[in-house]
Amino acid sequence: MTEKPFSRRLLLAGGALGAGAAAFALNADLVSRVALTGAGKLTLSAQRLLLGRGALAREFGEKDISPTFRVNGTSRPESEDYARLAEGNFADWRLRIDGLVDRPMELSLADLKKLPARTQITRHDCVEGWSAIGKWTGVPLGLLLTAAGLKPGARYAIFYCADELEQSFDGSGRYYESIDLVDAFHPQTILAYAMNNADLTVGHGAPLRLRVERQLGYKQAKYLMRIEIADGFGRLWGGKGGYWEDRGYQWYAGI
Amino acid sequence: MTDKAGRDRTLQSRTVLVRRHSLVTRITHWLNAVNLLLLLMSGLQIFNAHPELYWGQYGADGDPAVLTIGARETESGLSGFIRAGEAELSTTGVLGVSRSDGEPTVRAFPAWITLPSYQDLGAGRGWHFLFAWFFVLNGLVYLSSSFLSGHFRRNLAPVRGQFSLRHLAREIADHARLRFPEGDAARHYNALQKLTYLIVIFLMLPAMLLTGLTMSPGMDAALPWLVDLFGGRQSARTIHFVTASLLALFVFVHVAMVVLSGPWNNLRSMVTGQYAIRYREPRS
Numbered sequence: 001m002t003e004k005p006f007s008r009r010l011l012l013a014g015g016a017l018g019a020g021a022a023a024f025a026l027n028a029d030l031v032s033r034v035a036l037t038g039a040g041k042l043t044l045s046a047q048r049l050l051l052g053r054g055a056l057a058r059e060f061g062e063k064d065i066s067p068t069f070r071v072n073g074t075s076r077p078e079s080e081d082y083a084r085l086a087e088g089n090f091a092d093w094r095l096r097i098d099g100l101v102d103r104p105m106e107l108s109l110a111d112l113k114k115l116p117a118r119t120q121i122t123r124h125d126c127v128e129g130w131s132a133i134g135k136w137t138g139v140p141l142g143l144l145l146t147a148a149g150l151k152p153g154a155r156y157a158i159f160y161c162a163d164e165l166e167q168s169f170d171g172s173g174r175y176y177e178s179i180d181l182v183d184a185f186h187p188q189t190i191l192a193y194a195m196n197n198a199d200l201t202v203g204h205g206a207p208l209r210l211r212v213e214r215q216l217g218y219k220q221a222k223y224l225m226r227i228e229i230a231d232g233f234g235r236l237w238g239g240k241g242g243y244w245e246d247r248g249y250q251w252y253a254g255i
Numbered sequence: 256m257t258d259k260a261g262r263d264r265t266l267q268s269r270t271v272l273v274r275r276h277s278l279v280t281r282i283t284h285w286l287n288a289v290n291l292l293l294l295l296m297s298g299l300q301i302f303n304a305h306p307e308l309y310w311g312q313y314g315a316d317g318d319p320a321v322l323t324i325g326a327r328e329t330e331s332g333l334s335g336f337i338r339a340g341e342a343e344l345s346t347t348g349v350l351g352v353s354r355s356d357g358e359p360t361v362r363a364f365p366a367w368i369t370l371p372s373y374q375d376l377g378a379g380r381g382w383h384f385l386f387a388w389f390f391v392l393n394g395l396v397y398l399s400s401s402f403l404s405g406h407f408r409r410n411l412a413p414v415r416g417q418f419s420l421r422h423l424a425r426e427i428a429d430h431a432r433l434r435f436p437e438g439d440a441a442r443h444y445n446a447l448q449k450l451t452y453l454i455v456i457f458l459m460l461p462a463m464l465l466t467g468l469t470m471s472p473g474m475d476a477a478l479p480w481l482v483d484l485f486g487g488r489q490s491a492r493t494i495h496f497v498t499a500s501l502l503a504l505f506v507f508v509h510v511a512m513v514v515l516s517g518p519w520n521n522l523r524s525m526v527t528g529q530y531a532i533r534y535r536e537p538r539s
Contacts, residue, residue, distance in 0.1 A: 013282060035385055036381040036382070036385055038385075039381070039384050039385035039388050040381070040384070042388060043384055043388075047471075047473040047474065047477065050474070050477035050478070051473060051476055051477045052477075055476045055477050056476060057472060057475065057476045058475060058476070058479055058482060060312070064312060064313075066313045066315070066318070067317075067318075068315075068317050068318075069315075070315045070316055070317070123312060123313060123472070123488065125470075125472050125488065126305070126315070127304070127376065127380070128304040128305040128376065129301070129302070129304060129305035129470075129492060130305050130307075130309075130314060130315035130316070130489075131312070131313045131314060131315065131488050131489055132313050132315050133312060133313045213472070213476075214472050214473045214476045215472060215473065216472060244377070247377065248375065248377030248378055248381075249376075249377040249380070250377070250380065250381065250384075254471060254472060254473025254474075255384060255470075255471040255472075255473060255474070
């Protein structure tokens with residue numbers, strides 16, 4: 001079979017490609033932003049479809065624990081308030097849970113340690129590419145949220161941290177993170193106060209950090225001070241739901 | 256009798272145009288070329304965020320590395336290197352240290368080959384995953400259409416004896432002398448082409464996708480066998496990098512072969528589908 005060198009189909013394909021290129025040339029920024037956001041949403045939907053609500057991250061044995069676990073991000077929050085709390089061994093520290101909940105609460109470290117705990121040996125994957133395996137002990141977040149009671153409209157848990165990665169007047173340099181309720185109620189999502197059988201060190205987020213095991217390291221917020229249940233996070237600083245998200249990283253960090 | 260160019264003058268050549276590539280093959284080929292280029296460039300941007308590779312379940316600074324691209328201060332300024340095991344190679348100017356805005360800068364891969372050119376891991380990831388989706392969709396179109404049309408069975412499956420060591424050795428010798436098939440032999444892929452394309456299509460590209468997915472903590476929870484298949488997330492990351500390097504090598508050789516065996520004829524066949532085959536026949 002022979003074919004004319006430039007068939008109509010080829011011409012049409014060329015035309016479509018040309019139109020795409022023209023749209024890109026006219027507004028490259030908009031086109032790429034729409035494409036990148038679309039791909040991110042597609043990734044989240046596809047992974048949620050495969051994951052369901054309950055699929056667990058792999059749990060390892062004691063012998064698999066990394067000999068050293070790299071301290072990343074903030075190694076010690078600089079504020080005077082945090083220094084005072086650390087000096088008192090976090091006896092005066094309280095975790096506030098508020099927002100769209102029926103019963104807002106304030107919990108001390110001792111309160112948290114009295115609650116049922118979960119211990120898990122999991123792999124921590126940094127967005128940069130490295131991994132470390134550690135053992136975490138803490139309170140399942142779902143337990144606390146059930147106790148607090150969610151109000152209608154609740155969709156996200158927002159985590160406010162004590163550390164500031166960038167000096168700022170408006171607080172936009174403060175670390176914060178957010179997850180949706182699928183991850184918030186996941187059995188491996190815990191508020192960890194211990195790592196490798198010892199109290200959490202300052203470098204790893206003392207007194208309390210989030211573990212949300214099916215996502216990357218920047219989701220594992222350290223130095224937790226407050227958890228707000230909300231219907232969205234657009235009103236906060238950059239509006240993207242987290243410190244790194246406001247700086248161009250993907251909100252969904254399961255990939 | 257031979258003429259000045261050494262050709263046998265008792266033979267005359269006749270050129271026949273045949274239809275070499277289907278429309279689906281042509282379109283998916285070029286889309287794949289664009290996707291792979293952008294995946295490579297954004298992938299190197301991501302690699303630059305932590306230019307060290309490990310083997311096993313975990314690996315970070317301080318753990319034994321199988322490959323490192325780095326930089327160190329020397330008396331004559333910054334010096335870049337690549338290290339694999341005990342072996343180390345100085346790569347200043349390209350790997351480890353390269354010029355960015357005129358200044359020697361510490362970065363594993365140079366600005367001209369990463370997307371974006373400046374250091375921006377978040378943007379690099381965004382582009383990588385966007386083109387990964389394009390790559391997968393394009394690949395699915397190619398695979399399903401080629402299975403249904405019989406492309407693989409007809410054009411890529413070896414015929415009897417074609418993959419024997421003896422036959423392959425002869426083809427390698429022919430390729431090394433830049434002797435390419437003519438006449439009826441040029442109507443079909445030779446054994447080296449078939450073997451290479453089969454390895455790329457059914458081994459390397461799927462390995463890229465699967466090792467890429469293994470780096471995703473979400474996918475590891477959904478499909479735990481992925482981690483076992485590659486022996487850990489860090490092994491998968493290393494295999495992803497090595498396979499990408501081998502793919503880059505494949506593209507280099509592929510383009511070299513296109514150029515050496517008749518660039519215009521080859522390019523035309525991948526654009527319009529028409530491929531010219533030369534027959535030499537006795538003069539009548």
